[in-house]
Amino acid sequence: MVDLTQKIADYVKQSKVSNGIITIFVAGSTGSIITIEFEPGLIRDFPEMLSRIIPKDLDYGHEQMWHDGNGHSHVKASLIGPSITIPFVNKKLCLGSWQQVVFLELDTRNRNRELILQIMGE
Amino acid sequence: MVDLTQKIADYVKQSKVSNGIITIFVAGSTGSIITIEFEPGLIRDFPEMLSRIIPKDLDYGHEQMWHDGNGHSHVKASLIGPSITIPFVNKKLCLGSWQQVVFLELDTRNRNRELILQIMGE
């Protein structure tokens, strides 16, 4: 998990838009964006929940096809989704005090990731 | 669960924007927004599903850290997500006839909640 909150907040601050929404999107099918309280407990709990409902070692059709060992990664990513849209007002993200925006790597190997940040507003 | 559909529809109607999208966002990490047919059966079924896959009494890291009894609330909220974006045309939300927009309280105690409604369009 990578906490993106500060980077997103900075990006909004440096833009010319005061009020609007920002969409953060993962270009890829084995990563996701969530909001979560970014603390050590939940950093363990959330992936554990995913592995409980989408175990690594089931008989995945994706595995039979591609043999890259990441069928569960794809299924997890499609369940959670590739993006989050967050409103901002006066260049400030409308997040709760204990709510961070986090990239979730779901693949079995480390990867370089392209995230798209798109701001809309006025 | 709180049905927000009428409030959101009114907010769109009273805005100066005719066509666009509205984003509803929960500023907080233990509540979520969903669309659902808001009827007594599903009002029971949906939380039951969540409690089945994310039981209250597992050994949550969040609980060991904070002892506030709501580890499962956080995990549920991060799974479902904090927001919904809905298109509207001629100031009318593009919802199905049996599709309502609903706030889902996932915490263990009642809380005052801040929801942000952000309209984009022309």
Next chain:
Amino acid sequence: MVDLTQKIADYVKQSKVSNGIITIFVAGSTGSIITIEFEPGLIRDFPEMLSRIIPKDLDYGHEQMWHDGNGHSHVKASLIGPSITIPFVNKKLCLGSWQQVVFLELDTRNRNRELILQIMGE
């Protein structure tokens, strides 16, 4: 599952907007939009995961109320969500190479579906 990627890409190309976001929304409470690598393995794996965590034959309150056999369809659809928002730049969707936008029919019978595509940008 229906792969919508080409239709959405065409729609963006034909619009007057060069940079922005497109929201794809299902007007209905038993269908969803996901992104996924659209290949035969995952086309089997993703629905299997959903049926594992939300089985067809539980005692759904929705079933007791309406007797239409699709309580699980509603619960699945509310979990995954009705929409996806995708950024685009120079009229090109910011998708990964193996990431498609897919409509997921979750109801027990085939239905005509209304999808709303709303483009925002400049």
